[in-house]
Amino acid sequence: MYQIGTTLTQYIIEEQHTFAGARGQFTGLLNDIATACKKLASLTKKGALVGVLGTANSENVQGEIQKKMDIISNDVFIEALENNGHVAALASEEMETVYNLKVGKPRGSYLVTFDPLDGSSNMDVNVSVGTIFSILRAPVGIENPSAEDFLQAGTQQVAAGYCLYGPSTIMVLTTGRGVSMFTLDSSCGEFILTRDHVKIPEDTKEFAINVSNQRHWELPMQRYIQECIEGKEGVRGKDFNMRWVASMVAEVHRILTRGGVFMYPMDEKMRKAGKEGKLRLLYEANPMGMVIEQAGGLASTGRERILELQPYALHQRVPVVLGSKNEVQRVVDYHLA
Ligand code: AHG
Numbered sequence: 050m051y052q053i054g055t056t057l058t059q060y061i062i063e064e065q066h067t068f069a070g071a072r073g074q075f076t077g078l079l080n081d082i083a084t085a086c087k088k089l090a091s092l093t094k095k096g097a098l099v100g101v102l103g104t105a106n107s108e109n110v111q112g113e114i115q116k117k118m119d120i121i122s123n124d125v126f127i128e129a130l131e132n133n134g135h136v137a138a139l140a141s142e143e144m145e146t147v148y149n150l151k152v153g154k155p156r157g158s159y160l161v162t163f164d165p166l167d168g169s170s171n172m173d174v175n176v177s178v179g180t181i182f183s184i185l186r187a188p189v190g191i192e193n194p195s196a197e198d199f200l201q202a203g204t205q206q207v208a209a210g211y212c213l214y215g216p217s218t219i220m221v222l223t224t225g226r227g228v229s230m231f232t233l234d235s236s237c238g239e240f241i242l243t244r245d246h247v248k249i250p251e252d253t254k255e256f257a258i259n260v261s262n263q264r265h266w267e268l269p270m271q272r273y274i275q276e277c278i279e280g281k282e283g284v285r286g287k288d289f290n291m292r293w294v295a296s297m298v299a300e301v302h303r304i305l306t307r308g309g310v311f312m313y314p315m316d317e318k319m320r321k322a323g324k325e326g327k328l329r330l331l332y333e334a335n336p337m338g339m340v341i342e343q344a345g346g347l348a349s350t351g352r353e354r355i356l357e358l359q360p361y362a363l364h365q366r367v368p369v370v371l372g373s374k375n376e377v378q379r380v381v382d383y384h385l386a
Pocket residue numbers: 113142164166167168169170259295296297298327
């Protein structure tokens with residue numbers, strides 16, 4: 050039980066006590082992540098004033114043209130994490146291979162995967178963006194962990210969360226004992242606990258999906274959305290609302306706040322392009338899946354629980370359906386029917 054107003058620093062010192070054999074590394078690691086997020090909150094706020102908007106002349110392993118902030122935020126994360134002896138290696142959306150620490154840097158007991166800037170297409174239009182992170186245990190006694198060491202199921206995550214850079218900067222964290230939200234108080238530079246034991250309403254009237262892909266969707270998704278759109282007059286007997294921020298962090302945050310269902314399903318266009326979904330398992334779907342489940346929601350591919358998937362590649366993609374329990378269950382039922 051934490052008091053609203055507790056600082057993130059106090060909170061993570063207490064959480065550390067729940068890990069057997071903990072040696073302060075976990076506290077240190079979460080502090081490093083918080084430091085990176087504070088820097089990114091500051092940079093995203095300054096925007097054009099510090100020249101961080103616009104596109105870089107490079108492509109990432111996903112085949113996306115990188116935004117300047119994709120690269121900057123990746124560098125900010127590496128800088129905050131590689132010097133303090135809390136991590137053994139890193140993996141990110143913006144790096145093709147595992148990032149191993151330089152020779153001589155102290156090795157820690159954790160692996161971190163991260164999406165340094167989620168929703169980066171929103172940067173230039175001044176709409177919410179975020180950072181997503183997942184913490185795994187590193188293999189013992191290995192100097193330079195490999196990609197295989199990162200291929201752990203989502204159920205193995207020690208902690209996961211995200212930081213949303215919106216009207217306020219909000220860090221959302223789970224260590225497997227519920228979900229807590231911290232708001233950055235820029236006057237003292239601390240994240241302050243502003244909501245604890247977050248629970249997602251089981252029912253909802255709000256869905257989030259990129260409808261421009263509708264013609265490519267599989268039949269179960271066509272059916273689900275069609276029924277939502279039919280509203281009161283259809284089989285659902287209630288009207289639905291729709292939102293699409295194009296930033297998963299913002300969508301998940303809305304769902305944690307007032308319920309809803311977020312979908313980036315598999316479709317024919319992706320199948321033809323040899324893709325298994327849009328979102329990435331290790332640094333988008335798994336950490337968000339853990340947060341959603343810890344808040345009482347469900348996270349599925351439409352057919353399987355995301356957190357139980359055995360990963361086979363660092364940048365593996367998956368279909369994602371997550372949010373309010375009863376609504377996600379309905380989507381899954383349609384897929385399995
Ligand atoms: P990223 O900016 O990290 O590459 O992630 C973008 C993701 C996700 O945040 C969002 O839900 C989705 O892609 C947006 O997709 P559309 O471009 O189809 O709107």
